[in-house]
Amino acid sequence: MGDIGFAIGQIPPAAADVLQGRAAFTTHPKIFLGTFIHSRSLTELEYLHNAAVAVDAEGLIVAIEKDLDLSTPSLTRSAAHSLLSKLNWDDSSSSVEITSTNPSKSQFFFPGFIDTHLHASQYPNVGIFGNSTLLDWLNTYTFPLEASLQDQAKARKVYTRVIRKTLSHGTTTAAYYATIDVPSTNLLADLCLSFGQRALVGRVCMDQLGPDYYLDASPEDSLAATEATIAHCRKIDPSFGLVKPIITPRFAPACSAPLMKSLGELAAATNLPIQTHISENVNEIALVKSLFPWQEIGARDDSYAAVYDAFGLLTEKTILAHAVHLTEDEASLVAERKAKVSHCPCSNSAITSGAAKVRWLLERGIPTGLGTDMSGGYSPSVLEAARHAVLVSRHLAMPDAGGEEKDKLSVEEVLFLATRGGAEVVDMKGRVGGFEVGMEWDAQLIGLGEEEEEEEEDQGNVDVFGWENWEEKVAKWVYNGDDRNTKKVWVKGRLVHQRK
Ligand SMILES: O=c1[nH]c(=O)c2nc[nH]c2[nH]1
Secondary structure: OOOEEEEEOOOOHHHHHHHHHOOOOOOOOOOEEEEEEEEEEEOOOEEEEEEEEOOOOOOOEEEEEEEOOOOOHHHHHHHHHHHHHHOOOOOOOOOEEEOOHHHHHHHEEEEEEEEEEHHHHHHHHHHOOOOHHHHHHOOOHHHOOHHHHHHHHHHHHHHHHHHHHHHOOOOEEEEEOOOHHHHHHHHHHHHHHHHHHOOEEEEEEOOOOOOOOOOOOOOHHHHHHHHHHHHHHHHHOOOOOOEEEEEOOOOOHOOOOHHHHHHHHHHHOOOOOEEEEEEOOOOHHHHHHHHHOOHHHOOOOOOOOHHHHHHOOOOOOOEEEOOOOOHHHHHHHHHHHHEEEEOOOOHHOOOOOOOOOHHHHHHOOOEEEEOOOEEEOOOOOOHHHHHHHHHHHHHHHHHHOOOOHHHOOHHHHHHHHHHHHHHHHOOOOOOOOOOOOOOEEEEEEEEOOOOOOOOOOOOOOOOOOOOOOHHHHHHHHHHOHHHHHEEEEEOOEEEEEEEE
């Protein structure tokens, strides 16, 4: 059995188009066979061996068959054919692509990762942060780079690379911050559509705190610019099937009260999602308290979360990045408003913001996903964020930190956060993040490498010996895997990355 699979009929060049950065809106039907692994719940992965998944031309999963005999290539072929005929897909005019996992290379299909928080515009700075912390990091590294992306050629280069890189790490959905610049934000939306990555694209709103050369001129200008990017997204993807705009007040300190009020009203009028930062750093929290006296803005108390709430920005469609230092009362408010949290452990460690308490958030019923938060975060990989989440949780669980055994996150839990948890955070629960009939095929083919072969192509840091069970293989992937294990990636049924 091969990892490339085999084709029936003629395969249209849609996949090649998407790989070249040319969009194709429908694809051809596909059948996937072999081993599928996905989260059944926060704590449980489901391992489906000898299964088949059929995906229609719109990228929807239309059938899942289990307990097939796939022990030889010809049995695999006949399982595929019998599914084809059940679906009436076997007429001569149809073209169906068939892909099967290769057991000798420990291959499996896994849902695509959902990066719930990253700054596309900061990608060139990954790894560059020295010893800075949030507020000086913004001024030293971040604002100058973001401002420079007004240069369209530079923006095209950066955005092309960040999309390709994140796709190569299995990120099928990304909640992006761009910059304050409308043309380059629109370009990011165009490129996501063109490369086939599912994305929320946010034009950054900020009318205070930034340097003179990088600020919206007024709340009115900021709102108008945001509306322009919303109109652009609506034009290029009218149903928001792949690319959707997201209202993006950078964070409270960078937004005046009139700007936050108008963005809250815009969110209510459009029903669009919102993304922002919250309680990442202790100096930032002090700044929020000094900038927004709570009685003056009509907030319910003097907390950071209450500021967003006062302006209608704390809703069930709000993604709050970081939430490192939330208080008990704030967590109650966030839960009450059904807002979501993007946990960004690599960034929280790198720029020394603190350790967000994921178990505590989950116990309070706050839906949580993972964010790479480039370039506060140093890595484009959600898998890296997942293992970092595990390690941070173990620090929190240590008695010195006042923690308990239950604070530790497991491999199963961080993979849930990277997929189904993330889907809930970006308001796509039930649509992506798992393998179920009716969900869209956003998936990655993972290969851990040949058990016997010593001289194969570079298969990365995971070494499989052949005696590991599947739980152990997945753990080895989480702790040592990288893009070398991500062989193919599909979004909405379309092949969008293939490892050479
Ligand atoms: O990690 C972060 N990255 C940013 O760009 C930013 N802006 C405000 N607060 C922020 N935090």
